[in-house]
Every structure is written in C-alpha cells, then in structure tokens.
Amino acid sequence: MTGSPLSDHRDGPRDECGVFGIYAPGHDVSRLAYFALYALQHRGQESAGIAAADRGGYVITQRALGLVSQVFKEHDLRALGGELAIGHVRYSTTGSNEWENSQPVHRSAGSGGNQRELALAHNGNLINAVELHAEMRERGIAFSSTSDSEIIAALLASHPAATIEDAIADVVPRLHGAFSTVVMTKDRVLAFRDPAGVRPLVLGRLGDRYCVASESCALDIIGAEYLRDVQPGELVSLGEDGIRTRQIVEGARQAFCVFEYIYFARPDSKMHGTVLQAARGRMGEVLAREAPAPEADLVIAVPDSGNAAARGYARASGLPQDDGFVKNRYVARTFIQPGQELRKHGLRLKFNPLPEIVGGQRLVVVDDSIVRGNTTRQIIQMLRDAGALEVHLRISAPPIRNPCHYGVDMHTREEMVAHGRTVEEIAEHLGADSLAYLSLAGVYEAVNGERGEHCDACFSGDYPLAGTEEAQGKFSLEQTLPLVRAGA
Ligand code: SF4
Numbered sequence: 025m026t027g028s029p030l031s032d033h034r035d036g037p038r039d040e041c042g043v044f045g046i047y048a049p050g051h052d053v054s055r056l057a058y059f060a061l062y063a064l065q066h067r068g069q070e071s072a073g074i075a076a077a078d079r080g081g082y083v084i085t086q087r088a089l090g091l092v093s094q095v096f097k098e099h100d101l102r103a104l105g106g107e108l109a110i111g112h113v114r115y116s117t118t119g120s121n122e123w124e125n126s127q128p129v130h131r132s133a134g135s136g137g138n139q140r141e142l143a144l145a146h147n148g149n150l151i152n153a154v155e156l157h158a159e160m161r162e163r164g165i166a167f168s169s170t171s172d173s174e175i176i177a178a179l180l181a182s183h184p185a186a187t188i189e190d191a192i193a194d195v196v197p198r199l200h201g202a203f204s205t206v207v208m209t210k211d212r213v214l215a216f217r218d219p220a221g222v223r224p225l226v227l228g229r230l231g232d233r234y235c236v237a238s239e240s241c242a243l244d245i246i247g248a249e250y251l252r253d254v255q256p257g258e259l260v261s262l263g264e265d266g267i268r269t270r271q272i273v274e275g276a277r278q279a280f281c282v283f284e285y286i287y288f289a290r291p292d293s294k295m296h297g298t299v300l301q302a303a304r305g306r307m308g309e310v311l312a313r314e315a316p317a318p319e320a321d322l323v324i325a326v327p328d329s330g331n332a333a334a335r336g337y338a339r340a341s342g343l344p345q346d347d348g349f350v351k352n353r354y355v356a357r358t359f360i361q362p363g364q365e366l367r368k369h370g371l372r373l374k375f376n377p378l379p380e381i382v383g384g385q386r387l388v389v390v391d392d393s394i395v396r397g398n399t400t401r402q403i404i405q406m407l408r409d410a411g412a413l414e415v416h417l418r419i420s421a422p423p424i425r426n427p428c429h430y431g432v433d434m435h436t437r438e439e440m441v442a443h444g445r446t447v448e449e450i451a452e453h454l455g456a457d458s459l460a461y462l463s464l465a466g467v468y469e470a471v472n473g474e475r476g477e478h479c480d481a482c483f484s485g486d487y488p489l490a491g492t493e494e495a496q497g498k499f500s501l502e503q504t505l506p507l508v509r510a511g512a
Pocket residue numbers: 222280281282283284427428429430431432479480481482483
C-alpha cells in the first residue's frame with residue numbers, strides 16, 4: 025500500500041465531487057445543504073463548502089479542507105442563513121488539494137448595475153481547461169485557483185448577457201468534458217449538465233420549492249422528493265417563479281459514467297430508475313453465471329464495497345455467504361498516521377478477518393473493482409493467515425486499464441495492476457488461486473443499459489468525448505500556468 029493506509033484503504037479510484045443546490049425561502053437552507061452534503065460525503069472527503077444568500081443580498085461562502093462535519097459547526101450554519109444555497113464536497117480531480125481549490129467558487133465581475141456575483145460548484149473535469157484558461161488570461165482575467173471550476177465561474181461572471189440563463193446557454197457549448205454544475209446568484213439557483221451527461225445530477229422537490237443534487241440519497245436525507253434526472257445538456261433554473269428549464273445542447277451522444285453504478289454512487293441512490301444496491305446485486309448474479317467457482321465452500325465480501333455483489337453471487341450460485349471480515353467503520357478518515365509500530369499491521373486497522381469463519385474454507389471473495397491491487401493483495405494474505413484454504417477472487421467490474429479524464433482520479437496506466445498483465449498474471453501477482461472479472465456485457469445486463477449511452481473508457485479505452493486523448497490529466501493547469509491571484 026502506498027500513502028496513508030487509513031485515508032485510502034480501497035486503493036481504488038478516488039470519488040470525484042458532490043454538488044447540491046436549493047432555492048427555498050422559508051426553509052433553513054444552509055442546514056439543508058449541510059445534511060445533503062453529509063449524504064454526499066462519499067463523493068469527496070478533502071474539502072467541503074456552502075454558499076448562501078438571502079434574495080437580493082450578499083452571497084456568503086464558507087469552505088475549508090476536511091469532512092463536512094469538520095468544516096461546519098452550529099454557529100457557521102447560523103451565520104450562513106439565507107433563502108438559497110449551494111454546496112460542494114470535493115475530492116481533487118483538477119488541481120491539488122489546496123484551500124484555493126475548494127468550492128463553491130465565488131466570483132464577481134462588472135460594476136454598478138452591470139455587476140454579476142455568483143458562487144459555483146462543479147463535479148467533473150473540463151478537457152479543454154488549459155485552452156480556456158489561457159484565453160481568459162489573455163483577456164486580463166485573473167484566477168485564484170488551479171481548478172477548472174473557477175474557469176466556468178469566470179466565464180459566467182464576465183459574460184455580457186443580460187441574464188444568467190443566457191450566459192450559461194452561451195458558455196456551455198464552449199466547455200468540453202464532464203460537468204454537473206450548480207450556480208447561485210443573489211436570487212436564483214441554476215443547475216446544468218454537460219451534453220453527454222457523464223456525471224449524475226437529479227432534481228427534487230421540497231414542498232413547493234426545488235433542489236438539485238448529485239445523487240438522490242441527498243434528497244432523501246432532507247425529506248425532498250426525487251422528481252427526475254436533470255437531462256444531459258439541460259439547464260434548470262430555480263427561483264421565486266418556481267422552476268424554468270431549457271435544453272441548451274440537443275442530440276449529443278450520451279456517455280453516463282458506468283462506474284457510478286459499480287462503485288462511486290451510494291447504494292441507496294437511484295440512477296436511471298435503478299436503485300444501485302439492486303444493480304450491484306445483479307452484477308454479482310451475472311458474475312456467478314459468468315465465473316462460477318464450483319469447488320468453493322463460502323462467499324465473502326470485501327466490506328463494504330463488495331457487499332451487494334457478494335450477496336448476488338451467493339444467491340445465483342447457491343453457495344452460503346457469511347462475513348469474513350469485521351470492518352472498523354470509524355477509521356474511514358483519520359489524520360493520525362499509524363506510525364512504525366502499527367504500520368506492519370497495515371489493513372488490520374480497517375479490516376479484521378474472522379478465523380472461525382474463513383479458516384479451513386475454500387473462499388469466493390467478492391469486491392467491486394481493483395485498481396492498483398496493493399490492498400487486494402494484503403486482503404488475500406490476511407485471509408490465508410486466518411486459515412483460508414483457497415481464495416477465488418471475483419470482481420463485479422471488468423479490469424481497469426485506462427485513466428479517466430472525466431473527473432475521477434484513476435492513476436496512470438502504469439500503476440494499474442491490470443496494465444500489461446493477463447488475468448492469470450494478475451491472479452498470480454495478487455496471490456489468488458483464481459481470479460475472474462465481470463464482462464462489460466455483464467455490467468450492461470445488470471444495469472439494464474445501452475453501451476452507446478454510457479462511458480466505459482477506463483475498462484475499454486474507448487473515450488466517448490472528442491478531444492479526450494489530448495487531455496493532459498489532473499495537474500494540467502498547474503503544470504501549464506502559474507497560479508495568478510485574483511485581485512493581485
Ligand atoms: S472513464 Fe471510467 S470512471 Fe471515467 S467517466 Fe468513463 S466510466 Fe466513468
């Protein structure tokens with residue numbers, strides 16, 4: 025394992041970001057935003073932020089590094105107040121983990137009656153960020169961060185259109201890549217999604233008011249009703265007049281991230297009409313059909329990521345299932361490092377195998393993905409140390425062999441355990457008696473989806489958005505351009 029064993033036990037792809045927006049005079053919108061972000065915490069653990077305003081008043085933003093529960097205290101929410109709010113949780117995908125790159129981004133441009141002040145939060149990644157950044161700097165526009173979100177905010181704040189909706193309609197076709205975005209002005213909350221709809225965004229209703237969120241689990245926690253997904257290329261505008269919608273870009277090839285079903289989103293979220301817990305269970309069922317392990321005695325999951333697929337595998341195979349590990353749920357994120365003495369125990373801080381259950385057993389071990397494989401190798405060794413006779417690894421996704429350019433930090437090809445290895449070689453590298461992955465066709469069967477409407481580039485190498493191959497990756501803005509302080 026590299027890096028902190030406590031902060032990243034999965035050694036998997038890092039979750040991207042989560043966004044939320046609400047227009048709801050009469051409600052405690054900052055508190056609603058807080059709890060919505062709390063539900064979206066799995067999408068980003070590096071920073072959190074909320075921007076709020078009373079209609080026509082100032083936009084107040086608070087953001088900091090850390091978890092939602094660390095960033096906001098009771099007095100912060102009282103100070104934010106407001107009638108409309110947006111929020112963001114972040115895992116860095118563009119730019120490093122610095123305060124300047126936390127969100128919501130706050131920008132204002134113009135003066136007097138022509139001033140436009142806004143806050144913006146974004147999930148995704150622009151593949152033409154470097155070009156847009158250079159073009160805007162030539163126009164004399166300064167930036168305070170290296171995040172592509174600030175580029176979108178600057179384009180909108182400085183746009184001459186009379187309304188924010190018209191500004192968004194003009195700017196969106198110039199953005200290439202993945203962007204599920206929420207924007208707040210002094211009197212409206214706006215949400216828009218890239219034409220391919222790579223990242224999720226849903227629309228909800230709270231009484232007679234409306235809200236948007238990355239996932240439906242954020243609506244559940246605040247008592248809002250899920251209405252529908254925001255459509256790819258659609259702009260939704262929430263204000264005193266209720267909801268206005270507008271299709272900005274029509275007819276683009278859709279490319280919803282298939283990894284959202286497999287890994288990123290919370291199992292209680294609904295995507296394209298499917299509750300993910302059920303979809304992940306079906307992945308396990310298809311996996312059992314595609315890759316049976318007839319000699320095995322018992323199915324166990326790598327908790328919690330493999331839980332649903334392991335249940336599906338056991339259901340379809342007829343094998344018994346049990347918990348092979350106990351997981352400590354309270355070390356998901358600690359800033360205390362284990363130190364030399366504890367480091368040798370590695371993953372035991374997170375997972376403790378149960379020798380009474382796995383000892384003497386031929387195990388099917390189910391997880392949802394492998395990226396670098398370091399954690400998986402340790403898990404297999406722990407099971408053998410606990411007395412397991414055989415370990416047959418079953419993964420409810422295909423091998424990951426390609427980086428993501430659409431908002432997920434997926435390492436370089438060379439770091440991926442499947443890069444340049446056959447499945448047999450991966451099994452040997454990990455120390456498994458056998459290894460099998462779910463096929464791509466099996467994924468689409470389980471989610472009941474069409475391949476032509478999804479992105480599966482990290483598995484297949486087929487990038488659905490034009491210009492992706494030229495994208496320069498996570499630190500492209502930092503490598504290409506000096507950090508320029510706004511107002512300097
Ligand atoms: S490359 Fe993989 S993680 Fe990235 S958007 Fe496509 S399917 Fe999702």
